Amino acid sequence: EAEVAQSPRYKITEKSQAVAFWCDPISGHATLYWYRQILGQGPELLVQFQDESVVDDSQLPKDRFSAERLKGVDSTLKIQPAELGDSAMYLCASSVPGSNLYEQYFGPGTRLTVT
Amino acid sequence: AQTVTQxxxxxxxxxxxxxxxxxxxxxxxxxxxxxxxxxxxxxQMILVIRQEAYKQQNATENRFSVNFQKAAKSFSLKISDSQLGDAAMYFCAYRSWRKLVFGKGTKLTVNP
Structure with missing residues (x-):
């Protein structure tokens, strides 16, 4: 069964350093999402792509976070510089665009710890 | 803004x-x-069950069912015949045309 791939699974970095996460969605899924999940809370959307275009990045802290999906397939989320408050799980999800019945398929996430 | 409360x-x-x-x-x-x-x-997070707001009939998926009360804006999940593998965080989520909004989650423990 096809799955959303993410790497790395775990990342420890020092504050003020740069960090990047990678996501490979399920083949054929044009919509890709990055979520941040703080411990003890539900995921919050950071950015949504439709193919290579950003359709929603209203919750992305653009002074330090950036996301790209250059060829409309895999995607990279970057944080520079990392801050202590960025410690969280970063989830990637993908879906087939269309009706709201479509299911978002989630990857295993990247657990970021900023020290 | 839409909010979801667990x-x-x-x-x-x-x-x-x-x-x-x-x-x-x-x-x-x-x-x-x-x-x-x-x-x-x-x-990874997986979908357990979905409900369309325009449908009055409650959704059911094997041992999982929902009680959808649209007027009360309530959407509860019932797990029958609980199994050890049901232990997990469960998130309720709302989806409009804009985006998916999650609640803070409920941690379910299944005792043998």
Whole structure:
């Protein structure tokens, strides 16, 4: 069964350093999402792509976070510089665009710890 | 803005028993969808069950069923014949045309 791939699974970095996460969605899924999940809370959307275009990045802290999906397939989320408050799980999800019945398929996430 | 509230941070159930997880939401929209997601420890989130707001009939998926009360804006999840593998975080989520909004989750423990 096809799955959303993410790497790395775990990342420890020092504050003020740069960090990047990678996501490979399920083949054929044009919509890709990055979520941040703080411990003890539900995921919050950071950015949504439709193919290579950003359709929603209203919750992305653009002074330090950036996301790209250059060829409309895999995607990279970057944080520079990392801050202590960025410690969280970063989830990637993908879906087939269309009706709201479509299911978002989630990857295993990247657990970021900023020290 | 849409909000989703899960009032039970933690719940526990005995194996083979039934448990109900609560969820309420706030919206002014009439067309939307509701979901329950399961997030096992160190594993990816998966969809458990979905409900279209325009449907009056409650959704059912094997041992999982929902009680959807549109006027009360309530969407509870019932797990029957609980199994050890049901232990996980459960998130209620609301979807309109804009985006998916999650509650804070309920941690379910299943006791043998």
């Amino acid at each position: 009032s039970q941070p933690e719940m526990s159930v005995q194996e083979a028993e039934t448990v109900t997880l609560s969820c309420t939401y706030d919206t002014s929209e009439s067309d939307y969808y509701l979901f329950w997601y399961k997030q096992p420890p160190s594993r």
